[in-house]
Amino acid sequence: MILAKLAYKSLLNRRASVFLTLFTIAISVMLLLSIERVRVDAKSSFSNTISGTDLIVGARTGDIQLLLASVFRIGHTNNGVSWQSYEYITNQRGVKWSIPISLGDSHKGQAVLGTTLDYFEHYRFAKKQNLSFNQGHPFLNINEVVLGSSVANKLGYKLGDHIVISHGMGNTSFHHHDDNPFKVVGILNPTGTPVDKTLHIPLAAIDLIHARASTKNDEHDEHDEHDEHDEHDEHDDLIGHPKQITAFLMGFKSPLYTLQIRRNINQYKQEALLGIMPTVTLKELWQMLAIVEKTLQLFSAIVVLVSLLGMLTTLLANLSQRRRELAILRSVGARPWQLFTLISIESLLTTLLGCLVGCALFYLVMYLGAGYLQSHAGISVNIAMLSYYELTLIGVIMVAGFIIGLVPATRAYFYSLSDGMSIKT
Template identity: 45%
Template sequence: DPIVIAHGAGSVSFVKHGDKPFVVAGVLKPTGTPVDRTIHVSLEGIEAIHVDWQEGMPVQGQTISDEQARTMDLTPRQITAFLVKLKSPMATFGVQRMVNNYREEPLSAILPGVALQQLWEITGVAEKTLMAVSSFVVVVGMLGMLTALLTSLNERRREMAILRSIGARPLHVFILIIGEAMGITLLGILLGVVMLYGLLVVAKPVVLSMFGFYLAIGGISAYEALLMGVIFLAGTLIGIVPGWCIYRYSLADGMTVRI
């Protein structure tokens, strides 16, 4: 299939190399990285499509066909960037210093790992912001559960009094309320995990086809398990408040008929 390279951004093309299209020679094995969305061409091919260009624009009235371009010397005279893999990692900083101090040409050697680390430091601010928002969501959810349990206590006084009258101890009633809070919290955690993995399964092929990113679906990490444990503990502690209130209600208060 022919592919026409164009100058532009995204779906907007300013100038196209329609007179010298490339032909797909093969498809590489998927790697699950953004490389899967790239097209690899030779440096000679880039030189060929620009032989009738000057200063970034095609020369008016001058057209060189692809057959004529093949007969020309297409050795690249300059390149913008290239990736170098060293045999010995110990020589990394020495080579970087040598390239940066090279006086014959204005060159700059960049370590991809360091550049990516700086990028993650920038995006780390957004990650911390999302973590803060998530924390507020958890707090609001806990307060909502506490409000619901406290609101239902008046309607459940008679129920708890009946349990007390048939032999349930105050501690049993206390544990019952805390168990309810623990159950609600655990159900919320399990529902969140199921929704997360369900969303990942649905979004995985879409993200891979549109952006070239492979979403690896793994198990729950130790950090995530710790967060879920903290949320479960917070839900349990929230249940102590209504549990203590119902613990203090007397049997007579629950059985009294109010007019």
């Protein structure tokens, strides 16, 4: 008890250098926790993006490129899949469901996805969760749109709003006086995946946009008439007559079909196609990113190590200044082991406080940075209690701090033996 009190008073007496040590430890704990939290959350947001889909099929390209384009809306596929091939493949035995998707357009920087009603029924993310509606319902007409949650939030759209969707990936709309805008009929619940940043429209509407764009550019009357004619026909048909789609997702009745049909797709003669299993490709992609992950981990480990070494340096430097203090304690009856304990308590106290301050800083950083990470990196950071893993990390730092504290403590023990009570001023 007296030792704890002495340790506390002595630390208070040297508060400037103690504060610096404490601060280095706090910073390193904060860094370590932040990096680990972002890493773990990035990994889970990443692997939660898509689930329940057995196969993604697109034009032949790299596995990862197809995954990035079809699921993450990053980059483009150079070619599409012809509608004939889509129909042929999805009519094979064992196919449970399929979702055609058509990408490449945007609305104010948000991706526009043309699809069918199957999307709302069969698309799964995270732990096989369905898409669910916060408000409204799926599109029923060709000029209706369903918004991902962050599209609605960011752009401030409500049910019943009319919005204009343009052709191309640009941020600006080329068509200012579009006579046929889309009506918002549904807003999805947040998923933490790229779905949130997507506007969903019927597949047929994609053709409509493209047709209109070419009309305006070509200025051919003939085309115009033809298109208007089409429009009337397709109004109740959400699929229309697409020539091409970007890719399609498939689910099978049994995993056996997955491999068989994938082989067929990859050897399909009519068109160069590629079928990927998203879970496998997600893993590959994550492994590519693993070097980044490892580097981050390495850095945070080094930061912790440096701060602990800094603490050791400070403790040892302080110790030679405190030789007299220790000798005084010895002269009033403290035993060498008590001085050993005193120094250990001090370093433990410093590490403990450092860790606590570090945790506080960590939550501050997470609180301030969560919005940025969500909007710029798509990582939904979880500002929850410390996980078991994070507590273990803190535990490791505490133990390391304690072990490091044993070095000066041992020196203090031997000082006190050799110095005895003779004190040099």
